[in-house]
Amino acid sequence: MTPQPIEIPGRFGFGTMSMTWTSQPPPIQQSIDTLKYVTSHQEYGVKLLNGGEFYGPNDANLKLLQQFLSTNDATINESLIISIKGGIDMTILKPNGSKEYISKSIENVASYFPKKGNARGPKLIFEAARVDPQVPYEDTISYIKQYVDNGTIDGISLSEVGIKSIEKATSIAPISCVELELSLFSQDLIDNGILSFLSNKQIPIIAYSPLCRGILTDYCVEHADSFLSEIPEGHFKHSLDKFQPDNFAHNLVALKKLYAFAHDVKHTSLESLALSWILKISGHHSYKGIDKVTRILPIPSGSTIKRVELNFGNFIELTDDDLTTIDTILKENPVKGLRYNAQSEGSLFQ
Template sequence: MTSQPVEIPGKFGFGTMSMTWTSQPPSFEQSINTLKFVTSHNEYGVKLLNGGEFYGPNDVNLKLLQQFVAANDPSINETLIISIKGGVDASNLKPDGSKEYISKSIENVASYFPKSGPRPKLIFEAARVDPQVPYQDTIKYIKEYVDNGTIDGISLSEVGINSIEKATAIAPISCVELELSLFSQDIINNGILSFLSEKQIPIIAYSPLCRGILTDYCVEHADTFLSEIPEGHFKHTLDKFQPETFKQNLVPLKKLYAFAHDVKHTSLESLALSWILKISGHSNYKGIDKVTRILPIPSGSTIDRVKLNFGNFVELSNDDLKAIDEILKENPVKGLRYNAHAEGSLFQ
């Protein structure tokens, strides 16, 4: 079978990690209602749901998505794409790109989703590059499951240019999941955005609100924002959530908040997402002839949060982009995307 990349429709995707991989996950009933809401309202443009085999214990994220599909309108299901990260040992969160483990992961993921009838298309992505296994071999193992019809397509995750080149030589790549936000612009500066734009492979932009920092709530509750994060939450390990770094980043954050409210008359989260939408498909952007499509994947555990995150988008002009760049140039963002320990696994 000759595989083709899965076309990724819509303006946005929707991330489901916060629905299951957190110390206080919402009920399945609440999450399913939220997923139904965000995928049935065309103004949000959400056709891609992003999940993970290791997003919580005992395949809980896969079980949530399975129950959502079973409860959802079949006519909507067949318009959706579900992209699942796997290939990670849940016991230690280390990537395993071996044939044995990739096969085990894909077969487990696929077992949760319908194989016939009106169904979402299923994309699999190895969550990280396993340095012990040649990446092109890992992609070959995944491609076997596209060829036999178990999954519909392949996404890449947290990869650098070298790995993207290796992957595209083996199989059609539907999309690449990478972090992008006003506070995490690494892919713009390291050449990955330019490279993917040359190939016109869509980018799935995760953490577009920098894990909740780029929100009105964060600015308006800056004194208590860090202390409100539950004890043991992974955010406590991240550079930008360390008290001194957070304090330093309040300077550019408050300036972006003021620009959002005073100039664009919108929320900070809407500005942050509108910025990504403006860059997506942009011509002549920072030396790139035409930027590839970029789909941000904000999340939201409730319908009210979805309305906040997805509401009130604004049209940004090129002058607005310059003004935002100037704010961040004069007030550079501090802190790594994750932390020094994690750096070795990023952009591999």
């Protein structure tokens, strides 16, 4: 049977990195309760959970998701989609797209989500987290496809790819989605033509860091003086451009104007405005020269039910005039800082 892309229902997914890949992971039961809440809440309708083989030591993220699934009824699990990034050699912090390493990664991931008889559990999507420049990308995708063909996994996603890599991947196998960063403060994929290219193919985008790792939140604006100092020592955010004091201070101008627009005009939170902006773009007709934008599913995270409610609880329907207002704010107050930093830039959009 010819493989088909996995259909991802709903308007959102949910990111789980902050539950395990942090200097101070939350309690496991708290994370399980949060996952139960976000996947069972009728209004949110989250069916896609996004994780990573390397999201924490000793397969911590895979173990968390496995424990979460073990507490659910089988029919609930069968409605879910688990998307896992792998193919990263953490001993040298580099991607490895070789047949040997991809096979090792997929087999490890799949071991946490075995398919048992008629109770198949969630659909499993695998994505190589970065493009390995040492291995032709079409070869890497062909190695992953073998595991779709034999039923070990159900679909393939791409991560941090450019147009040439997307073309290579789609020539080998159906692609279920592409995971890329997108937020009000990180619009590179719009500017570099990737949104247009994926829209032409109608391949969905999984938009990670839709709140710019916590910057696009009411808390950040309301605690701007202490926001950076509150980040735990050793947290990777300290290495990111937008979290450097000079850039953060510069970007506060645009951030406060977006905050004012959210509260004074739209009567909502900044995080709601940021997520509603992505939802407005998703499927939009005639957006920045694109006839019809492909589906974009933001994957906000949150380690507590309270944070989930803050992120998901107050979406609004933005108008085209609202999009123009937001664009104007950002054009008049350009955001400073790369998505990661100069050292990491070469691994993005490859």
